[in-house]
Structures are given as structure tokens and as C-alpha cells.
Amino acid sequence: MSPTQPRRTRLGALLRFGWRATSRVRRPITRVVAPVAGPIVAQIAALAPVRVPLAIATAPLGRTTTPVERPLVALRLGGEDVTPTDFAVLAPAPTDRLLVLVPDVGHDERQWRAGSETTGATYAERLQHLLGWTPVPTRLDPGSPTEAGLELASVLQRLVEAWPVPVQRIAVIAAGNGGLAVRAACAVRFATMPSWTGRVSEVVGLGVPRYGVEPARLASDLGRRLDQQLAGIVVAEPSFLGLQQATWADHLLVTERPPLRPGPLGSLLGGVVWWRHRRGGRPRHVVDLFPDAESFELAPGEPLTNRHDVHDALLRWLA
Incomplete structure (x- = not known):
């Protein structure tokens, strides 16, 4: 036997024979176990540390590349991101009333067109x-609501300073988690005058979560979705939960009627969801993000971005 050939042992031959002999038994078991174990193995592999070769991790000549990240928030005009100065110059027929439209996370001004075919207008x-x-449309990328709020506050402050006419009133309409960024933005205080926050008269939230809670150690993504979609709870960092809402503005929250409600009269499933927010037998602190807001519940069905009853309510609130 050549010294370069692998050495074959009796134990190895016995194992190979046993593997071939049990192939017929293993096939049906594999068909049942594979669909269940596959996603679990994939998640474990995604969490495992990965070693990347140096030649792949670096650019040519050994220099690292730093991708340029676009901001979380931007003003939109003509389907593109624009600076506050450009928006102030290019906005058609500017008035002293600014209607800031903040979409849900991961969306832009196109979200506000959903359902407009039934109402005839956005x-x-x-x-x-x-x-x-x-109208002042914006784009909102995924990220921390506190960071998005800081960027939104900076963008709107620069817009007010560059606006061709003195701004007398600002109303904000936010959808989904975009309302969390608006809450953080209104908590920012500016030393320069005029401050955009002092001009905010109404904050209208469409499907904005009402309650917030600190993240739990063992919270899963499924649990977070249950909290927000069924019980109206959003998981947020303590720094965001400690911010105060703009008390000088009217807050109006429009939501679909939630399947679960917090409180002693909630359904059994609602109690199970709220039971998740306990640490060592004690309930976790759930914060009302908009304690002074007026809430309006609508029957589920049409999208909140364009409904006849919301159209009529906006004309009353923003008259």
C-alpha cells in the first residue's frame, strides 16, 4: 500500500456497511424531520461567527471600503431626496402652513396613495x-426611532429657516411607526428661532402604536409582532420611552379597533400577551407614549392612508 493512500480499518468498513444498510429506514425519517429542523439549523448558522478571508473583507491593495449610508429621513420632491433648501426653493405655491407627511418605516410618499382610487384624492x-x-412629503428608513427623530427635527428646522414665507402653523400626519420618529422629533429643543417645534399645532397618527415597553432578554421577533399588532405595544429603548410628547400640540390617534386590549377586562389571549411583560413575577413598566392624545377607533378594512371618514376628520381638525 502506498504511504499516500488513506488507511482503511475494520471499524471504518463496519460503519460504512451500517450506514448503507440503514438507508431505507433513514429516508422517511429525513422527509419528516428536515422541514422542521431546516429553519432552526439556518438560524443557528446565521448566529455563528463567520471567518471572512482577508482578501474578501478588504478592498484591493488592502484598503477597507466604507459604504456611504443615506440618512434615515429625507424630504421628497419629484420622487427624489432633496435638501431642505432645495425643497424650499422648488416647492410650488408655498404657504405659511406646512403639512409634514411621515410614512411608516421603510416607506416614502408613495404610501399615501394607497386607497386614493376610492376617495379620488390623497x-x-x-x-x-x-x-x-x-404638503411636505418625507422618506423614513428603518432605524432607531430616537435617531430618526433627531434627523427629522434637524431637517424640519432647516426647512423652516429656508422657507420663503414665515411659517405660522405646522401639522404632522404620521403612519405606523413613523409616529414614533415624530414623537422623538417633537422632543428636540432648538436654541435658534423660529423653532419648528413651536409651530406644530396638530400631530395626527394613523395606526401609530399607543404603548411602549422596554425590550426583554428573551423576547423573540414573533413576540414583538404579537405585541404591536394585537395589543398595540411597541418595544423601544428606555431613552426613547423617557421622551415627553409635545404637550402644546393636539395629538389625534386614528387606529383600527385592536383585537386585544390591556386591562383587567381584556380577553384571555390579551391577558397572555400582556403577561409576557413581567420580570421576576412583577409586571414590566408599560408607557403610554401619547397620554394626552384623543383616540379614534375605526372598523378594520380599508387602509388608513385614505378613508372617507378620515378625510372628513382631517378637514375639521386642520381647518
Whole structure:
């Protein structure tokens, strides 16, 4: 036997024979176990540390590349991101009333068109033509609501300073988790005058979570979705939960009627969801993110971005 050939042992031959002999028994078991074990193994592999070769991890000549990340928040005009100065110059027919539209996380101004085929116009179009509001569409990328709020506050402050006419009133309409960024933005205080936060008269939230709770150690992504979609609870960092809402503005929250409600009269499933927020037998502190807000519940069905009853309510609130 050549010294370069692998050495064959009796134990190895016995194991190979046993593996071939049990192939017929293993096949049906594999068909049942594989669909269940596959996703679990994939998650474990994703969490495992990965060693990346140096030649792949670095750019040519050994220099690392730093991707340029776009901001979490940006003003939108003509389907593109624009600076506050450019928006102030290019905005058609600017007025002293700014209607800031903040979409849900991961969306832009296109979200506000959903359902407009039944109403004939979007919220911004009707408020612009009937009440003289100037729409200010924005884009919101995924990220921390506190960081998004800081960026939104900075963008709106620069917009107010560059606006061609003195801004007398600002109304904000936010969808989904975009309302969390608006809450953080309104908590920012500016030394420069005029501050945009002092001009905010109404904050209208469409499907914005009402309650917040600190993250739990063993919380899963499924558990977080259950909290937000069924019980109206969003998991957020303590720094965000400690922010105060803009008390000088009217907060109006429009939501679909939630399947579960907090409190002693909640359903059994609702009690199970709220039971998750306990540490060592004691309930975790659940914060009302908008304690002074007026809540309006609608029957589930049509998208909140364009509904006849919400159209009528906006015309009353922003008159």
C-alpha cells in the first residue's frame, strides 16, 4: 500500500456497511424531520461567527471600503431626496402652513396613495386645495426611532429657516411607526428661532402604536409582532420611552379597533400577551407614549392612508 493512500480499518468498513444498510429506514425519517429542523439549523448558522478571508473583507491593495449610508429621513420632491433648501426653493405655491407627511418605516410618499382610487384624492391633495396646506412629503428608513427623530427635527428646522414665507402653523400626519420618529422629533429643543417645534399645532397618527415597553432578554421577533399588532405595544429603548410628547400640540390617534386590549377586562389571549411583560413575577413598566392624545377607533378594512371618514376628520381638525 502506498504511504499516500488513506488507511482503511475494520471499524471504518463496519460503519460504512451500517450506514448503507440503514438507508431505507433513514429516508422517511429525513422527509419528516428536515422541514422542521431546516429553519432552526439556518438560524443557528446565521448566529455563528463567520471567518471572512482577508482578501474578501478588504478592498484591493488592502484598503477597507466604507459604504456611504443615506440618512434615515429625507424630504421628497419629484420622487427624489432633496435638501431642505432645495425643497424650499422648488416647492410650488408655498404657504405659511406646512403639512409634514411621515410614512411608516421603510416607506416614502408613495404610501399615501394607497386607497386614493376610492376617495379620488390623497389627504395631502385635499388639504392643499381646500385649506391651503403645503404638503411636505418625507422618506423614513428603518432605524432607531430616537435617531430618526433627531434627523427629522434637524431637517424640519432647516426647512423652516429656508422657507420663503414665515411659517405660522405646522401639522404632522404620521403612519405606523413613523409616529414614533415624530414623537422623538417633537422632543428636540432648538436654541435658534423660529423653532419648528413651536409651530406644530396638530400631530395626527394613523395606526401609530399607543404603548411602549422596554425590550426583554428573551423576547423573540414573533413576540414583538404579537405585541404591536394585537395589543398595540411597541418595544423601544428606555431613552426613547423617557421622551415627553409635545404637550402644546393636539395629538389625534386614528387606529383600527385592536383585537386585544390591556386591562383587567381584556380577553384571555390579551391577558397572555400582556403577561409576557413581567420580570421576576412583577409586571414590566408599560408607557403610554401619547397620554394626552384623543383616540379614534375605526372598523378594520380599508387602509388608513385614505378613508372617507378620515378625510372628513382631517378637514375639521386642520381647518
